[in-house]
Amino acid sequence: MDQPSPGGLRRLVKSFLILGATGFGGPIATVGYMQRDLVENRGWIDRENFLNGVALGQTMPGPLAAQVTMWVGFLQRRALGALATAVAFIAPSFLFVLAVAASTPTSPDCRWSRRSSTASPPG
Numbered sequence: 001m002d003q004p005s006p007g008g009l010r011r012l013v014k015s016f017l018i019l020g021a022t023g024f025g026g027p028i029a030t031v032g033y034m035q036r037d038l039v040e041n042r043g044w045i046d047r048e049n050f051l052n053g054v055a056l057g058q059t060m061p062g063p064l065a066a067q068v069t070m071w072v073g074f075l076q077r078r079a080l081g082a083l084a085t086a087v088a089f090i091a092p093s094f095l096f097v098l099a100v101a102a103s104t105p106t107s108p109d110c111r112w113s114r115r116s117s118t119a120s121p122p123g
Contacts, residue, residue: 016089017089027064028064045072053067053071
């Protein structure tokens with residue numbers, strides 16, 4: 001097992017919170033950011049264990065980047081690490097979606113809302 005991240009769980013969670021808030025480009029790009037940051041720059045996990053997590057994540061249904069996040073958290077701090085890193089990584093996107101939903105007008109009189117909530121017919 002890899003050495004726990006210096007600074008403990010707080011630093012690991014902060015790292016994934018930042019990655020969750022700033023990661024852009026889809027799951028493969030985000031996993032690439034993780035590898036660069038956690039494997040190459042910080043050395044918190046070795047390359048082989050990281051790639052094992054990527055391979056495991058690719059065999060399972062669901063979001064690859066979130067699965068790799070939980071894998072890294074698990075290797076660092078077991079179940080607590082997996083849970084904490086998953087929440088930190090997913091929370092920024094979840095909060096963004098909630099903010100957009102809360103700010104979207106729901107009045108039937110709002111044309112923009114009506115158009116965005118109904119499918120356009122093909123053709």
